Amino acid sequence: MSGTAKKAPRQPVTLLDFVDEFLVVCPRCALCAVVRPSSGEHPPRLTCTGCGLVREWESRRKGILTSADPSRWPVGQYAVGGAADAYFHEPLWLATPCLGETLWATNARHLAFLRQYVEATDRRAPERADTEPRNSTLASRLPRWLKLAKNRAAVLAAIATLEAKLGAGGRSPPRYENPRSDGGPSLSSGGARPRS
Numbered sequence: 001m002s003g004t005a006k007k008a009p010r011q012p013v014t015l016l017d018f019v020d021e022f023l024v025v026c027p028r029c030a031l032c033a034v035v036r037p038s039s040g041e042h043p044p045r046l047t048c049t050g051c052g053l054v055r056e057w058e059s060r061r062k063g064i065l066t067s068a069d070p071s072r073w074p075v076g077q078y079a080v081g082g083a084a085d086a087y088f089h090e091p092l093w094l095a096t097p098c099l100g101e102t103l104w105a106t107n108a109r110h111l112a113f114l115r116q117y118v119e120a121t122d123r124r125a126p127e128r129a130d131t132e133p134r135n136s137t138l139a140s141r142l143p144r145w146l147k148l149a150k151n152r153a154a155v156l157a158a159i160a161t162l163e164a165k166l167g168a169g170g171r172s173p174p175r176y177e178n179p180r181s182d183g184g185p186s187l188s189s190g191g192a193r194p195r196s
């Protein structure tokens with residue numbers, strides 16, 4: 001290590017960058033299940049490879065509710081901001097007590113983002129587009145207890161606990177990637193065109 005200060009992620013990141021996948025506690029077998037948004041073919045659904053449970057979600061209220069207390073999220077309301085998935089409101093797999101609060105992450109990428117952020121000693125605001133309100137960035141909305149330098153060791157220990165849970169859930173190790181830059185796998189069309 002060179003001793004230079006680690007930098008916090010610079011691109012604007014919001015919680016909505018991490019809602020393409022929620023790891024949750026399966027309501028049937030208590031192993032790690034996955035909740036994903038609608039794919040075009042089917043509505044948002046919860047699937048568990050442990051017990052085979054599949055549940056589909058039905059919207060009953062419009063809009064996005066932002067609230068830190070999932071116990072108050074109405075059924076059928078898309079909601080974010082607490083330790084549960086946005087659709088079924090099942091408890092997140094990646095949640096652990098920390099300093100009297102709950103540290104949570106929706107998925108491996110979110111957890112990797114939190115580690116990068118909390119490890120960073122340089123937390124200048126990320127560059128942003130003029131059209132993007134500053135408060136929409138995830139870093140600006142992270143709770144104060146998570147940002148305080150004096151809490152860093154405790155928060156990193158909680159992050160390590162969650163990383164271990166991630167391994168126990170049979171998931172691949174966390175990587176932080178911006179989903180917007182992911183072009184997805186390219187499908188081969190089959191028969192290669194002969195070169196002339």
Ligand SMILES: [Zn+2]
Binds near residue numbers: 029030031033052053
């Ligand atoms: Zn299950």
